[in-house]
Amino acid sequence: MTQDAAENLKTFGVTTLSDALDRLGIEGQCLGIMPFARSMRLAGPAFTIRMLPTGQSGGSVGDYIDDVQPGQIVVIDNDGRMDATVWGDILTLVADRRGIGGTVIDGVCRDIDRSIELDYPIYARANTMRTGKDRVTADAYNVTVQIAGIRIAPGDWLVGDGDGVICIPASRVQEVIEVAGQIAAAEEKIREAVLRGDRLDETRKKLRYHALQTRESGAKA
Template sequence: MNQDRNVERAASLDCATLSDALDRLGIHGQCAWIKARADEFRLTGRAFTLLYGPASKPAGTVGDYIDDVPPGSVVVLDNGGREDVTVWGDILTEIAHRRGIAGTVIDGICRDVALCRKLGYPVFSRGHWMRTGKDRVQVEATGVVVSIGSVRVAPGDLVRGDADGVVVLPSAHEDAILDAAEEISRAEDAIRALAREGTRLDEARRQFGYHRLQSLKDSA
């Protein structure tokens, strides 16, 4: 399966459906506490990962990496869930938007949310606040496995975000997850169609096995 095609497939599915598919396959991929800074934000792409740690003395940089991020990627920043300092602001937003980066996901907080909303550049984080991370945190590593909302994210994993939050599709399982999500989506569409035609909801759900759609299967 072409990787770009899987990005397209993921983009056509909502996070709730992908979450159900993850549950069905027994894969933990729902990023807890990570939310869009605007309800209309959506993102889909492959993870470009960075890991942060406390600043040394002299302090390292909070991030001069943005020009190395391939267009269409999702910038994934692991700041250990810190909510007292930011690792993303308006300069990064402007450059990322101009370069065609798909969006940013932070286990931590951002600032300058007015600009990302104005530009329509999707940022997902635990929250937002103005206190800079300069001289407080620094980039420890780029292109490594990180944790976002207690979910393991490896470079190149598929990341999808919408108004419900963020899910991560590990690259080793992305085809199976997308297949399951598409099956769930088709079944739910059929249930809605029957209900609109006057079928009782419980009967429509029974016909399409609704209560088993998210049930854990024996193997992924």
Template sequence: MKPTEFPSPLAHRGPVPIPEGYASLSTAELSDALDRLGLPGSALGIGTVGAAVRTLGRAFTVRYEPVDLVPGTVGDYIDEVPAGSVVVLDNNGRVDCTVWGGILTEVASRMGLAGTVVNGVCRDADAAAQFNYPIFSRGRFMRTGKDRVQVAEVGGAVSLGDVRVRPGDIVLGDADGVVVVPHEREDEVLAIALRTRESELRIIEGFRAGKRLKDARTEFGYHTLQRVQK
């Protein structure tokens, strides 16, 4: 593990800015755009914890593994996370021990991090509300991960179930869950999401103006909005 070496685009102290427009989008809109491009990205089974229900930032990735004969560290990587990042923790979906808790929540909040997403569980859920810090996980469980798991890699590819996440990918979380956008395709995904939103707005405007929903959907191509492009 080399905790201070991060692949591009996190090769410097601050994350690459996220394209304008992402801040206004929902996970549903991004999921539809990813479907249109035939890309994965919707993280099944990961939902919000606490009161803050939205996060947006570039991924800072950490992968865990079962503890070795000599226990390793659990959360020391936090000092290296650039402000504005979303911490993405891959604990292989384990629900028997945590890799995020109250101390990390307070530290992350005071460091200006955008949020945390855990392929596994977290604890000290009250701290998320106390510090208004967005956390997304597979659930909550109080048992510590110390002496049960350890950091295996910082700054490599990780998994949120069936979604692969790499440093610098865009991570958006809201009340519906978490979506990951590959950084190489972020402009394309954004453009499609905005076009889809415009089409759906026209559909509802048509309905409000007196059209039958079926006719408005047909006029603005509702049934093909998410269909994979040929």
């Protein structure tokens, strides 16, 4: 299912998937987490890492990359810290060679030239030069984390493009794909109509455009 789901999700823009999340009452938009190149795309299940300040206990940013499976997305919760990187050149190189699907960080990374050179997708708040060594430590792996206030459990799906990144609960991926397909089809009909010269307001009304993203009655969160 993993490869099929990834390919299906990549056929939609993140904006369409975001609208599907809204319609289904799912909070999944990781606001403020952006790619370093607009051409970057990712879709895959999460391998999660929770970072904490080192404090007096010490520790490292973690040697986990060899345990991440091809197609998985590395999801690092660094509490939005902007002063300590948790991803850099060597991790990018290894992740790319292993076929890992990308990296999403609530925080910052460094050595972005390597990710752009390899077209390895990294989504983060920003980039900077200062290492996280002796500043943050990998506290837990494959636990529930937060990215920009969005709860992400191991195996939940991350999808990203030039407009940002969203999270879809693992149990609702197929549901989101179906609703995104309905929204994409309606929007394509609107584009076709206006290109024929039809009025936009009338076309939107006919196709119930303004209801496309409205939360469905009884939709479970």
